[in-house]
Amino acid sequence: MNTPSNVMPESSVESQAIARAHVPATRRMYWSIRRELWEYRSIYVAPLAAAAVFLFGFLIALPHHMHGVKTLDQAHEALDTPYELAAGLIMGTAFIVGIFYSLDALYGERRDRSILFWKSLPVSDLTTVLSKLTIPLIILPFLSFAIAVATQFVMLLLSSVALLGSGQNIGAFWAHMSFFHMSLMLLYHIVTVHGLWYAPLYGWLLLVSAWAPRAPFIWAFLPPFVIWGLEKIVFQTSHFLAMLQYRLTGPEPSSAAAPHGTVMEIISALTLAQFLTTPGLWIGLIIAAAFLFAAVRLRRYRGPI
Amino acid sequence: MTVIEARGLRKAFGTTIALDGIDLRVEEGRILGVIGPNGAGKTTALNAIVGLTPYHGELRVLGRDPWTERDQLMRDVCFITDVAVLPRWIRVSQALDYVAGVHPRFDRAKAEGFLAKTNIRSTSKVRELSKGMVAQLHLAVVMAIDAKLLVLDEPTLGLDILYRKQFYDSLLNDYFDGKRTIVVTTHQVEEMQNVLTDVMFINRGRIVLNCSMEEFELRFLEVTVHPEQVAAARALEPIHERQVFGRSILLFDRVDRNQLAAFGDLRTPTIADLFVAVMDNQSSPPQAAAQGTYQGAAR
Numbered sequence: 001m002n003t004p005s006n007v008m009p010e011s012s013v014e015s016q017a018i019a020r021a022h023v024p025a026t027r028r029m030y031w032s033i034r035r036e037l038w039e040y041r042s043i044y045v046a047p048l049a050a051a052a053v054f055l056f057g058f059l060i061a062l063p064h065h066m067h068g069v070k071t072l073d074q075a076h077e078a079l080d081t082p083y084e085l086a087a088g089l090i091m092g093t094a095f096i097v098g099i100f101y102s103l104d105a106l107y108g109e110r111r112d113r114s115i116l117f118w119k120s121l122p123v124s125d126l127t128t129v130l131s132k133l134t135i136p137l138i139i140l141p142f143l144s145f146a147i148a149v150a151t152q153f154v155m156l157l158l159s160s161v162a163l164l165g166s167g168q169n170i171g172a173f174w175a176h177m178s179f180f181h182m183s184l185m186l187l188y189h190i191v192t193v194h195g196l197w198y199a200p201l202y203g204w205l206l207l208v209s210a211w212a213p214r215a216p217f218i219w220a221f222l223p224p225f226v227i228w229g230l231e232k233i234v235f236q237t238s239h240f241l242a243m244l245q246y247r248l249t250g251p252e253p254s255s256a257a258a259p260h261g262t263v264m265e266i267i268s269a270l271t272l273a274q275f276l277t278t279p280g281l282w283i284g285l286i287i288a289a290a291f292l293f294a295a296v297r298l299r300r301y302r303g304p305i
Numbered sequence: 306m307t308v309i310e311a312r313g314l315r316k317a318f319g320t321t322i323a324l325d326g327i328d329l330r331v332e333e334g335r336i337l338g339v340i341g342p343n344g345a346g347k348t349t350a351l352n353a354i355v356g357l358t359p360y361h362g363e364l365r366v367l368g369r370d371p372w373t374e375r376d377q378l379m380r381d382v383c384f385i386t387d388v389a390v391l392p393r394w395i396r397v398s399q400a401l402d403y404v405a406g407v408h409p410r411f412d413r414a415k416a417e418g419f420l421a422k423t424n425i426r427s428t429s430k431v432r433e434l435s436k437g438m439v440a441q442l443h444l445a446v447v448m449a450i451d452a453k454l455l456v457l458d459e460p461t462l463g464l465d466i467l468y469r470k471q472f473y474d475s476l477l478n479d480y481f482d483g484k485r486t487i488v489v490t491t492h493q494v495e496e497m498q499n500v501l502t503d504v505m506f507i508n509r510g511r512i513v514l515n516c517s518m519e520e521f522e523l524r525f526l527e528v529t530v531h532p533e534q535v536a537a538a539r540a541l542e543p544i545h546e547r548q549v550f551g552r553s554i555l556l557f558d559r560v561d562r563n564q565l566a567a568f569g570d571l572r573t574p575t576i577a578d579l580f581v582a583v584m585d586n587q588s589s590p591p592q593a594a595a596q597g598t599y600q601g602a603a604r
Contacts, residue, residue: 023406023407023408023409024377027406027407028406028407030406031402031403031406032409033405034402034403035403038395038399039392039394039395040394084443101484109392112392112393113389113390114390114391114392114393115385115390116357116386116390117386117390117391117392119355119357119375119379120355120379120383120384120385120386121378121379121404121408122376122378122379122380122409123376123379123407124375124406124407125376126327163477165586177405223532227384233514250445300372300375301359301360304390
């Protein structure tokens with residue numbers, strides 16, 4: 001790619017040029033995603049900061065936490081809660097970052113006029129929009145998963161050191177924690193909920209981001225509010241609100257109470273087969289695809305603002 | 306090879322007609338200057354050519370439809386519309402990485418070579434660079450792409466004269482090789498005069514003049530007429546007349562050089578002179594009829 005062409009004999013330059021004339025789609029996608037990570041550093045900075053803050057808090061609360069560990073027969077939550085809280089905090093941060101990212105992704109490039117530069121390169125609108133969708137749907141969930149697992153691991157080590165210091169038996173503690181099982185549950189939650197269930201939400205935000213003449217935040221949140229209000233006034237019902245709630249809290253029956261606090265329980269209540277046969281999942285994915293298609297079309301028409 | 310071919314190109318924004326049936330043919334190896342007043346439709350025409358805006362009519366750029374095939378077209382076409390469209394957050398090295406990653410015809414070493422001649426450091430962010438440096442960076446990226454067509458829309462707007470001169474110098478010396486094609490719009494007409502091979506005037510969405518520079522020099526003559534011969538000179542139907550220090554300067558189109566030499570000093574007008582003359586005529590209805598000679602008369 002970067003070989004200076006003047007050192008090559010003429011014929012080889014020609015063949016090289018022909019060989020180079022095609023860049024695989026995966027490579028364009030790879031660089032488009034890297035581009036997003038350069039621009040929006042909060043994608044990884046925010047979850048890392050959340051992890052750092054949580055670990056700091058955990059360190060301070062460690063003596064109190066150890067008290068729970070000493071009496072193993074105590075309620076199982078006393079042990080698991082801080083681990084779930086860590087995962088919840090990190091994933092919640094990633095979720096918020098994902099919302100703000102999606103709202104700015106196709107709006108920011110129009111606002112700063114850089115869309116004129118991006119469009120001067122051989123990258124299709126489809127590749128661009130898909131690369132931007134990858135961030136909240138794939139990159140952020142897996143990144144927050146990795147950070148959450150690493151944080152939980154550090155917590156486990158800290159607890160073990162504290163236990164050793166007080167001369168306790170850490171074998172029983174480790175046996176109780178089932179770290180691997182916890183990670184697996186978390187991964188399952190991330191793929192099903194953040195990757196698949198929330199897809200239409202991110203699709204909507206990207207669509208607004210591609211369309212909004214200004215203030216995408218308002219355009220994203222005002223229409224649902226108006227629809228809710230209209231439905232309430234005209235039909236005296238709130239199906240739309242219920243639908244939104246269902247979308248936000250997920251298909252799990254017990255999730256409405258605390259969407260992040262009791263992650264493990266919610267998930268264990270629902271098997272993969274149950275999840276995959278939920279009509280809401282597939283309806284949501286179809287809506288997400290429609291939103292994305294519209295966003296791709298819109299980006300073609302949209303210029304700088 | 307025909308690089309751009311347009312027939313009946315039209316575009317309206319609401320009730321405003323930006324392009325009112327443009328017919329255009331640009332061959333390989335030309336440097337075409339598109340000149341027109343603000344709002345004449347220059348940018349709309351260029352945006353249509355690079356696939357930024359939909360249009361009515363027929364338009365082929367390197368055999369492709371720019372609106373539906375923009376991404377494929379951009380392998381062979383480069384454009385700079387407006388200055389400072391590089392994202393402000395990007396580092397110089399990242400910009401090169403990205404373009405090298407997605408563009409099959411980008412030669413990174415070449416771009417670095419161009420940048421080495423400037424004061425731009427590869428660790429700088431675009432927001433830290435001056436407006437002139439951003440233009441230099443963008444030009445370095447674009448010149449390192451082995452494209453067939455380069456479209457420049459006011460690429461030097463707001464830059465000082467040193468940067469502008471350097472911009473066009475490097476474009477001519479380091480980039481243009483006689484095979485590439487360049488289409489450029491600018492308000493700094495005088496600075497472009499020696500660069501162009503073709504010139505096109507556009508006004509109210511229509512082409513009012515389109516000719517090569519050779520033809521330009523053959524066709525147009527400006528005469529500083531001796532006061533006593535003004536009436537005789539006017540009989541030859543100048544397309545424009547202006548007064549400078551009390552003397553009449555008449556501009557003629559396709560009038561015999563020897564015939565004109567009798568009236569006074571001859572010179573080839575600048576593009577700017579002709580532009581002012583043509584635009585003056587366009588805005589004064591009584592003379593508009595005489596402009597019939599310009600409508601598509603060129604090539």
